[in-house]
Amino acid sequence: MDKPENLAADAASAATAAGAADASATDREALIRLLYGYAAASAKRPEAYEAIYPPRALPEGAMVTRYAPSPTGFMHIGGIFVSLINKRLAVQSKGAFYLRLEDTDVKRAIPGALDTIVDAMARYGLDPDEGVLRGPDGSFIQQGPYAPYVQTERAAIYRDYAIELIRRGLAYPCFCTVEELDAIRVEQTALKAKTGYHGRWAKWRDASLASVEEALGRGLPFVMRLRAPDDPSGRIEWKDGVKGTISMPVNDVDHVLLKSDGIPTYHFAHAVDDHLMRTTHVIRGDEWMSSMPFHLQLFRYLGFKPPSYAHVPPIQKLDRVEEKDAETGETKTTDSRRKLSKRHDPEANVDYYFEAGVPEAGTIEYLLNIANSAFEDWRRGSPQKPYTDFPLKLNKLAAGGALSDLVKLSNVSQGVIARMNAEEVYGNGLRWAKRFDPELAALMEQHPDYTRRALHIERPGAKNKRIVTWPDLRPQLGYFxxxxxxxxxxxxxxxxxxxxxxxxxxxxxxxxxxxxxxxxxxxxxxxxxxxxxxxxxxxxxxxxxxxxxxxxxxxxxxxxxxxxxxxxxxxxxxxxxxxxxxxxxxxxxxxxxxxxxxxxxxxxxxxxxxxxxxxx
Structure with a gap:
């Protein structure tokens, strides 16, 4: 990690590469006072945050990973998939796994979404070591030395880093209205130019102090933008933990860092937080691949050493499409892959698996099969070991998108239940039945010892595979x-x-x-x-x-x-x-x-x- 005393030198170098305006340090300090008033005087410098959030005392090679969802809906099975990978790698390396709530998109936040996230992670044995947790009384708490773990509670931190970027000539306020941005986009489209706020269209990049003061005097809202390099011809290269070496064009767009309400964008917040929380590995969905040039640029501008990135492909669905050839009249069938859809695919929702009666361990082992094809052979050779004994390796994760396979899910579920003893079947089956088959649950609770003896038949042994999912409890147990x-x-x-x-x-x-x-x-x-x-x-x-x-x-x-x-x-x-x-x-x-x-x-x-x- 770069030392705090080296941050200014690194930022100065970045400023030169970005083509920063030749404004004096005095003008920048004046700009900060104009934008933030009294708050500018109390803003902490980067070295202060380095002291507040020091490096973790962990053994060599320990991985610090995180799951950082937004509270915007139901828990997607992809969230459990990514959490599983992050937690297993942290545990195996004697590191730390934490839950950070990225709630900066306030408009999309849904009441109760945090309950869904935390409860689902607990149900699947993916409780974080620190972060947003449930306390003994069921309320939410933030536990750990790097709190707060809720991004809307860290607004002052992001503001202070934005001030530091202004001080170094790497960020500036932009007062463009929505209408002006739309007009820029229309012009760029007509010219077949790259869309976005860059180059000659970045009208506030080199605005004078007087212009900013005049805009503020009129009460115009502003966002804070990054000052990107003027030269778009360069490339950025990094080694992805799943996909190998990747090369992409550098970012030349002046992206928003802070919105007009002072809340950061995901991009800016994640860079600040992953550094201060000492994240070593960011393992996330590959939909974020296109943002990597901007994210690596942010780490460089902020003077941070970036974490190792690994982008996991989404679980996909196979659609079979039949099309009739207009000339021959023949019907042609083609298969196409797509990401599991929240709207169209019930198995995208993690609740689907519980409702279907798949034990949580069954869902986890199904996901491990998707993550690493070696898991199936390992399970075959280690039938009685817990899945946590499987040595998951980051560089062995499947680089291509795995298909959702409900037949495979049933087979895995059957094997997991077959390995359970009668007490485990009783406890897990009863929990499911209480919600989805109350009549059966009442009988199980009325006759607990009798039920356990019935479930013990052929356990342990190779013949006890009649229960594939928990709905099979009724036909296999009901006649008792x-x-x-x-x-x-x-x-x-x-x-x-x-x-x-x-x-x-x-x-x-x-x-x-x-x-x-x-x-x-x-x-x-x-x-x-x-x-x-x-x-x-x-x-x-x-x-x-x-x-x-x-x-x-x-x-x-x-x-x-x-x-x-x-x-x-x-x-x-x-x-x-x-x-x-x-x-x-x-x-x-x-x-x-x-x-x-x-x-x-x-x-x-x-x-x-x-x-x-x-x-x-």
């Missing part, structure tokens, strides 16, 4: 609850095996119930199902049935499925022996009793035991 089972039974929507006639169901189920021993192991229990199958003309061995299907009414699978449907109302359950063990003999007997009478008789009502799942 008598309330939901009774409703299904009353509707009579049981899909029994076609191979077993209705008249034979009571006989088979009665014999299966009579031979059921809760203490018997899985193999012994299935042997008894084989015996019952053989006694009633159903092949107890699937191979025998396959070899000569005409010799049998059906097979042992049909008989097992009969029992499964009678007990659960569905053919899709985990291991039936474990299901029956969790239900308990009383519930098994009560449920099967519905089907032990003749088909024409009404089913008996379910009588759940006093303690769900109690075995006898």
């Amino acid at each position: 609850y008598d309330e939901l089972y009774d409703a299904l039974a009353t509707a009579g929507n049981f899909d029994f095996p076609e191979a077993i006639p209705a008249a034979e169901r009571p006989v088979l189920l009665q014999q299966l119930l009579d031979t059921y021993d809760p203490a018997a192991g899985k193999d012994a229990w299935f042997d008894r199902i084989r015996e019952v199958s053989n006694q009633h003309g159903y092949a107890g061995d699937m191979k025998l049935h396959k070899a000569n299907p005409a010799a049998y009414k059906g097979h042992v699978g049909d008989v097992s499925q009969l029992l499964r449907v009678a007990l659960c109302g569905t053919k899709n359950t985990p291991d039936l022996h474990e299901v029956m063990a969790v239900m308990g003999i009383d519930r098994v007997r009560t449920r099967l009793s519905r089907f032990l009478t003749a088909p024409s008789a009404p089913p008996a009502p379910s009588a759940p035991p006093a303690q769900p799942g109690a075995a006898t």
Whole structure:
């Protein structure tokens, strides 16, 4: 980092390169007093801010990163994506990750947007080390040695740096009206010239002190502009952390630094803040690439060493467009990529993933797949490790835009839930159900131990992949609850095996119930199902049935499925022996009793035991 005592020399060099007017230091001080009055006398110099915000005491190689959103709407999935990258790199390097609120665009600010940002980051495990945080009572606080972290609360800092730039001949006030700027743009367009406030169109760049005083006397509002170089032929080159070496033309536009209300533009504020907050790496969306010449110019003019920049491509959507050829009449299909749209794509909103029932860890791992293709192989080789063990590397981030892939999202979600234990499934699933399936949530809370035992079936193991997202909890868990089972039974929507006639169901189920021993192991229990199958003309061995299907009414699978449907109302359950063990003999007997009478008789009502799942 440049030392404070070198700032003036650096700025003087920059002033020469920018073609600064040959105004005297006295005139510049007079201009500052005209513009800022008494505030000019109390303005701090850069060396004062260097002392207030000193370098961080961090180990060599530590990365200081940040997420710096504007409170202008819902939390975009791209915000979680960028936050994830910034946080992981800071944590891995034993650095710091902070949240800065860039609220300088006051007109676009939306009430409640900060709540959305902070709560979403917390939900996805991306809490910052410092910055804008929630306090113990739920209110917002600013915590950390580089506060304030809200840009509208740092207006005096930006003003002081703008004053310093005026002092060095690198900034000036501009009193152009909106109408005048529009006229400039029209003229430039007609001449096919570059649009913007530059060159001969920068009418206030070299205005006299008297002209400024006269404009102020008339009460005209002004903005503060940077004095850019006159020569637009130069180029700026830097090494981007994701895209490699980039070369672009230098900035020759006198961009606005401070708006007429004294609030800075994003460009000016970010340069001041990233320096004073000692940011080492600015990792952001690549929509900011075009601003890099201006941003690097700002750091040079301000006498700051710029941070390392890395521009991450946005998550994209693939649109399939069909067009009919006017001459041949043939329909041609083309694919085009575009950035996820807040307006058209529900998956752009981070709330979509929670509503869809994707666990937060599932969304994070999906984004890590997008960030670095090596994550998928790492996860395959490290199935039980937390995603935080994955060594994310900045130079390995995908340089091209990754496609939104909801099929991939489902696969990742399924794998994440499969690795959870029963307690984790219960807690995460209940949190989702309380908002989106209150009936199921009430039953889960009413029977917590019973529910946990049901969720423990086939966990841990390779077979527990029936829950892809949390909406799958109802079909995979609902039949354990008598309330939901009774409703299904009353509707009579049981899909029994076609191979077993209705008249034979009571006989088979009665014999299966009579031979059921809760203490018997899985193999012994299935042997008894084989015996019952053989006694009633159903092949107890699937191979025998396959070899000569005409010799049998059906097979042992049909008989097992009969029992499964009678007990659960569905053919899709985990291991039936474990299901029956969790239900308990009383519930098994009560449920099967519905089907032990003749088909024409009404089913008996379910009588759940006093303690769900109690075995006898």
